Amino acid sequence: MKRLVLIALALSGCGGQSTNESAGKTGEIDVTNASVAEVQAQTKAAGAAMRFDPGQWRTTIEVLEADIPGLPPQMAGEMKRRMLQKSTVSSCMTPEQAANPNEDLFAGKSGNCRFDRFTMKDGKVDAAMTCAGDGSGAGAAKIAMTGTFDKRRFELENRIEAAGPGAAQAMKMRSRVTGERTGDCA
Secondary structure, eight states: OHHHHHHHHHHHHOOOOOTTSOOSSTTOEEEEEEEHHHHHHHHGGGGGGGOOOSEEEEEEEEEEEEEOTTSOHHHHHHHHHHHSOEEEEEEEEOHHHHHSOOTHHHHGGGOOEEEEEEEEETTEEEEEEEEOOOSSSOOOEEEEEEEEEOSSEEEEEEEEEEOOSSGGGOEEEEEEEEEEEEESOO
């Protein structure tokens, strides 16, 4: 879940162009089979066209659906009850953070994710990522994201299908992440 939230936040506000394809306009991205590092490195090349405005941001994360096959019904019900909640956080994005997004935002520190496709242009994002299991118990995952953004707000819908070593660790989830700039940082 943490990886999904971080990816969603990053995708909604950062842009660039991978070295494996060329962009038609400044600030657009349209890549396939790109590493997290390639997408992150090209964020700086896109310029200010696809960045958030620095300031105080309110971000709301809402899990809309969760399916955990293989769990006993009572346990699956409890997991869904815990997951299907809305949470809101407020954070300050400094000008430095807006200009230099951290690579960890794109896929966490695991380094085992790769974008199947990553497109951002005209205020829209459409991306799909595949993450391999990392040996720590985190299984492989497929993540798809679509949404809209501008410098002061974003809305993303995320779909994740994760697999684990056992059937009880597999899951499907759909979530929505929205954010808006609420003013200057305190």
